[in-house]
Amino acid sequence: MSDPVRVRFAPSPTGFLHVGGARTALFNWLFARHTGGKFILRVEDTDRARHVDDAVQVILDGLRWLGLDWDEGPEVGGDRGPYFQSERDDIYERYFQKLMAGGHLYEGESGAWRFRSPRGTVHLDDMICGTIAFDMSDPATHPDMTIRRPDGSWIFHFVNVVDDAEMGITHVLRGEDHLSNTPKHLELFGALAIAPPRYGHIPLILNRDGTKMSKRDQGASLSSYHDAGYLPAAVRNYLCLLGWSPKDDRELLPIEEVTRLFEPANINRKAAHFDIEKCHWLNAQHIAALDIDAFTDAAIPWIEKEHIHYGSRISLQPVLALIKEKIKQLSEVPGWIGYFFDDAYPFDPEAVAKTLQKPGALDRLRQLSATYSALDTWDAATLEAALKALAAEQPCKPAEYIHPARVAVSGRSIGPSLYHMLEVLGKARVLERIERTLGQFAL
RNA sequence: GACCCUAUCGUCCAGUGGUUAGGACACCGCCCUUUCACGGCGGUGACACGGGUUCGAAUCCCGUUAGGGUCACCA
Numbered sequence: 001m002s003d004p005v006r007v008r009f010a011p012s013p014t015g016f017l018h019v020g021g022a023r024t025a026l027f028n029w030l031f032a033r034h035t036g037g038k039f040i041l042r043v044e045d046t047d048r049a050r051h052v053d054d055a056v057q058v059i060l061d062g063l064r065w066l067g068l069d070w071d072e073g074p075e076v077g078g079d080r081g082p083y084f085q086s087e088r089d090d091i092y093e094r095y096f097q098k099l100m101a102g103g104h105l106y107e108g109e110s111g112a113w114r115f116r117s118p119r120g121t122v123h124l125d126d127m128i129c130g131t132i133a134f135d136m137s138d139p140a141t142h143p144d145m146t147i148r149r150p151d152g153s154w155i156f157h158f159v160n161v162v163d164d165a166e167m168g169i170t171h172v173l174r175g176e177d178h179l180s181n182t183p184k185h186l187e188l189f190g191a192l193a194i195a196p197p198r199y200g201h202i203p204l205i206l207n208r209d210g211t212k213m214s215k216r217d218q219g220a221s222l223s224s225y226h227d228a229g230y231l232p233a234a235v236r237n238y239l240c241l242l243g244w245s246p247k248d249d250r251e252l253l254p255i256e257e258v259t260r261l262f263e264p265a266n267i268n269r270k271a272a273h274f275d276i277e278k279c280h281w282l283n284a285q286h287i288a289a290l291d292i293d294a295f296t297d298a299a300i301p302w303i304e305k306e307h308i309h310y311g312s313r314i315s316l317q318p319v320l321a322l323i324k325e326k327i328k329q330l331s332e333v334p335g336w337i338g339y340f341f342d343d344a345y346p347f348d349p350e351a352v353a354k355t356l357q358k359p360g361a362l363d364r365l366r367q368l369s370a371t372y373s374a375l376d377t378w379d380a381a382t383l384e385a386a387l388k389a390l391a392a393e394q395p396c397k398p399a400e401y402i403h404p405a406r407v408a409v410s411g412r413s414i415g416p417s418l419y420h421m422l423e424v425l426g427k428a429r430v431l432e433r434i435e436r437t438l439g440q441f442a443l
Numbered sequence: 444g445a446c447c448c449u450a451u452c453g454u455c456c457a458g459u460g461g462u463u464a465g466g467a468c469a470c471c472g473c474c475c476u477u478u479c480a481c482g483g484c485g486g487u488g489a490c491a492c493g494g495g496u497u498c499g500a501a502u503c504c505c506g507u508u509a510g511g512g513u514c515a516c517c518a
Contacts, residue, residue, distance in 0.1 A: 012518045044518060112516050129448065141445055141514065149516045156518045180447060180513035201448080203511085208454070210510065238455095241467095245456050249466045268449095268456085271511055275454045278468045288481080326480050351478095387477095402477040414479045 005037025006170045009063075009070075010160065012044045013055035016215060017062035017222040019274070020175060020205040023239045027202060028173045029068045030240070030262040037170070041073030042163060043084045046154050062222040065232050066239075067255065072167075080167045085159050092154050095162045095192065096147075104191045111150035115158070115188065117142060122183035127171070127200030127264045134183040145184050157181065161188040169197045173264060176201045176271075200264045203243060203271040210273060219276050229302060229331030230279070234286035238279040243268045252285050284328040292317060295324050299333045306334035310341050318424045322416040339410045340425065343433070347440075351413035355403040356441050364396075365404050369434045378427045380419035387419075408437035 009025040011017070032039035041063070043056055060074060072078025082088055096113075099105050105113050122134045136142045147158035164172060179201045189196035207213045213220050225235045233255070240258050241251060244267050290298065296317055303310055310316040323336040339345035355361055371390050375382060387405075391398040406418050409430055415421060422430050 010518090014518085046518080108516085110516075114516095132447070134447075138445090143514085146516050151516090153516090155516070160518085175512090176448065177512055178518095201512095203449075206511075212511075241455065243455090247457070249457075251456085251467060270449050272456095273454060275468070278455060281468055284481090328480090397477090399477050406478065412478090416479090418477060 003170055005032060005035040006040060006168050007032050007037065007173060008040040008042050008164070008167065008169050010042045010044050010163070011059050013059060015055035015058050017059050018215070019220055019222055019239070020213065022062060022066060022222045023205065023242060024173065024175055024202055025063055025068055026066065026236065026239050027244070027264070027267065030259055031171065031173060031264055033259045034262045038071040039068070040078070040167060040169070041070040041083060042167070043074060044156070044160070045084055045086045046156065046159055058223070065226055066222070066236050067232055085163065088159070088163070091166060092159055092162055099191055102191060108146070112146045113148040114144040115147050115191070117144050117187055118190065122186050124182055124186065124199060127173070127198055128267050128269060129179065129201055136183055136187070157184050157188065161185050161192070164197055165189070165192065165194045171200065171264070172197045173200045173202060176203050200267070202267060203269060205242060206271050206273050208273055208275060213274060219274055219279070229329035230283045231286045231298065231330070234283040235279065237286065238282050242272045242274070252282070280328060287327055288325060290324070292321050292324065296320055298330055302330045302333050303337070308334055308338055308341055322420055322424055326416065343429070345411045347407070347411040348413065351407045351411070352441065355407045355413065356437070361404045362438060362442060364401050365408055365434055365438060368401050368405055369431060372427070373431055375427070378423060380417070380423045383419045383422050405434070409433045
């Protein structure tokens, strides 16, 4: 039996969690959960100049939002810590001395310490890219790497290798941007006489147009999905499908199923272009699959952000039930429900022009109001039957009543099913709103 | 420039020597329908190019081209 899997995500705290980084974390997490191994979070904060306060929190928040929990790391602990590189100085010092004693180091002119490359061919058996041979013999193209600055601080390659060794990392799933760094890391492991982990290099995520995705590009920041009203499960689902698939046609996948099926060897070797439209569609699918309680939980923060006075959860839920199927992003919720909770809802000029100002529209509204005010029962089925009976008497199409009624009670031409909307609004408010409309638009 | 990775519809993903090259997003059309969506049905649309290997290549090999990555006292 092989050793239990220990994988890690090792972000630099830049105050920004890139969607590519999030996917790397996700793949590591999936691999750990699939194998019953450990997922470790390590913060690579060696470069003090770059350090941003609260930057670590952005990373932690992002991972938690995506539902990626770590078994060892910041705020969790573990017996292979500390999990911040800035706190591991004595460990690095020890390994530094070990390399020194082995004669692998020399001091450059400025006082920086360099690792003397063995100048051989390094073979990498990559879990995703296959076997690759790197010829390291030419110092011109592969200069000896610096591992320590004159001020005593450490360089990425060195601490990364030391940490992976010290933390017992068995598999390194990281971005393809590190592929060319890997022979250097392998040389370091060799000099330290430590067996290296297995590496797997994940192709990068590019923009829709194939260019490199930078910070400012749409969808680059994980937090932008939260801000735009995406469900974490939907974003996670989308990320799973970017470079990996269950090998059949399923796309809407529960995370448990992905965990069950996930194999690093099945990760695609080509870079994926990011398609926000597909993510958007998946989000709509996930929202549609939510039950009304879960949808309510997800929607409330967005409703409160717009200061809509919805009363209680009890009064809110019937309204949300009406619009759930219309919603593709949570950010759309306030726009769909505002008029339910505010009698001073505005009228869309275009809707008014198209329906209310049509000849006879107001007369039909009066008729409908009279019909409805005589009703004892107030539910969608009764309202529909009454409206259709009224139309049949004239005779005219039910639509001639439906459209003006919709605009009258909501101010707009787009909305949920009219009869259900009227039911939720209630008899008194519906009649009041029709009166108001009549008063406002009568000649 | 050198080195490395990659190459199937616009995009994501199937397809690992013999398929009418499949599914999804997007797009278009039709149906459903009180609006907007959902949904249903149908359609447009791809193996980058050139050589091999083979009875037979999207699938294997080589080259070209294109895209990406790396060549730091960033991570």
